[in-house]
Amino acid sequence: MHRGGTIPVHFFGAVGYGYKSPLINIHGTGKSGAFTQTDYLAQVLKPYIQDFLAAFAAVLGPGKTPQFMEDGNSAHGHKTTSNICATWRTSMGITLFPHPAVSPDMNPIEKCWRRIKQALHRRLRQPTTEVQMVVAVLEEWDKIPQEWINGLIEQQDFWAFGLKVANDFLAVKGKTLRYPDVRYGSQTQNTDPSWNLKSHPKFLTKGGDWQNLVVVEVGSFTEHGLIRTFLAHLVSELAFYEIPISGDFKLRVDPLVDRDSVVRRAHYSVAFQEIFDDVLRQAHTNPVMFLFILADKDATVYADIKWWADCIRGVPSICVTSTAVQKAVGKRPKPTDRDLRLANNKNILDCKVYGNLALKINFKLGGVNHRLAGTSGVKLNTMLVGADVTHSGKGADPGCPSLAGVVSSCSSSIGKFVASARLQSNNTEYIEDLEGMMLERLQWYQSKNENKLPDHILFYRDGVSESQYGMVRDEELPQIQEACRKIQAGRTPRSIQITLLVVGKRHHTRFFPKGRESPENLKAGLCVETEVMPLHQFSFYLQSHQSALGTARSGHYVVIENESRYTATLLQETTNNLCYIGSRATAALSICTPARYADILCDRLRCYMRPVFEGELLNFLKNNPIADYRDKNLIWGTGNGRVSPWHPNLNDRSFYL
């Protein structure tokens, strides 16, 4: 349990009919005190659980076996049978009583935790230290009467109100949409929900050459031979895709991970600029792209690198952690010459790290990796759009702006998406300057299509809950329409037809195949549009991806506007097809690509604002207008008044992916 807002403490306890265990104070050793599988095994399972079960068995009497239930916390190790907790339980002959995910009401211990929290809230003198909190929780645990616990187990609240949980799931009819074929180079492949590059390793269009390869090691590596091997493999791999690399500049920057974010960001900015200037002096041309190899996985360093590369220098960048380097080198077969590799395709790209890096490198150099082989279902001359908003979260200035991002394509079939972004009022989900961003996107589309505007816009809005559908319809849709009117020189009626869908991933609807004893995920392409849908809403669930672990979550798509007059079937198939155009991986995404890209763009925007989120700039910025945030040197842009923060060099690139 965790008592939020004051002193965080963690406990383990067990209850049963006629039984209440001692309460054990436990401590997480993971990041920020997170409780890990190792902690659970060492602090709970090994020292206590057998005694608890034996004591409970004694209470139950002969012939009855205690049932042990855990919730779905990943530290309990339920996802595989080979982790340390599962292995230990198996070796001890302990079996688990099933507990449905996201169902705290199904577990009586949750009500005990709630009782303790409520009792602590009622105390006149609140604990002010961890020791006081531990003592207080133990006192409240002791006060819980066994009769009350027995009552929880006998009769749960929803039974008392006449509600019962059905023994069976609700049966719904679904349909399976076909996997679209994808095209790499000149080859068309019949795809599964995930595929690889072994049999079609040429990209659709090649990006530029990687001139002046600059490798920057951030931090100290004990094993330099490892990086040399990794780079040799990478160069060899890229040659296979006909992406030549010239130049070879390897440099190192000392990390400043423990310093405050302002000093740290300034340090990296100076160091990287020196490297850039040095390469320019020697090679007489600008570096095309930077490859950063990070000794440690550190989100703050990553944020500083991306801020410098995107906002200051305007150069594409790729970050690889030392873990990935080790993984890649360890798995890669011994390098052979290209002819041998061509003759022996099965040895190519057997390590996903090199393959994924090749994907990133090609599209960051301006290439296009693949496209759908047949028709996507998207209407002719359509601009695909994705939009999302992210908020500052805890720890930041209460007035810290939220960040809105929009991505768009220049055609309906190729997966290249470029972006616009804005700062906006704190914790505002509604996109305040959607009109301005849509105008930018339409102008870009026009510039790429011989001055023609799209006939249709297919707009996917991410991260909006059911209570906010009205906001999207009444406040965001009119902005999109206004942008269309403006770019058509005020012409009324507009000729650009808008179809707008809200995409939701965080809902509690799950689908399972009927008649299977062991639960397993349905195949990718599952579409459900009846039974569980509201009567007067044009919406559907679509599980576009194949989930290898856990219970697959379907995307929930709600149609807010349909000026392009898509039929339900066509919109479902189109949306499913659009899950296959993501450039970063060789797999169908769980939500359609424009929405996913908008989500990724917002993650990148958070990198730029990281010093504010870390609280370092609050003295300068607290409760200041958005313009002050926008113009501050070390965050959004460089204080030169740009609306989107990144360097104009990147306006035509999918640099944020």
Place this chain on the structure above:
DNA sequence: GCACCAGCTAGTCCAGACTC
């Protein structure tokens, strides 16, 4: 009628675990 509080819901971000 107003202020305050607690409880609840729904949302976000994050860490951890896992697979390809």
Place this chain on the structure above:
DNA sequence: GAGTCTGGACTAGCTGGTGC
């Protein structure tokens, strides 16, 4: 490297109860 799922912590906003 990519992707996924899950639970925990935290927050905002709404609702209903209580006291003045």
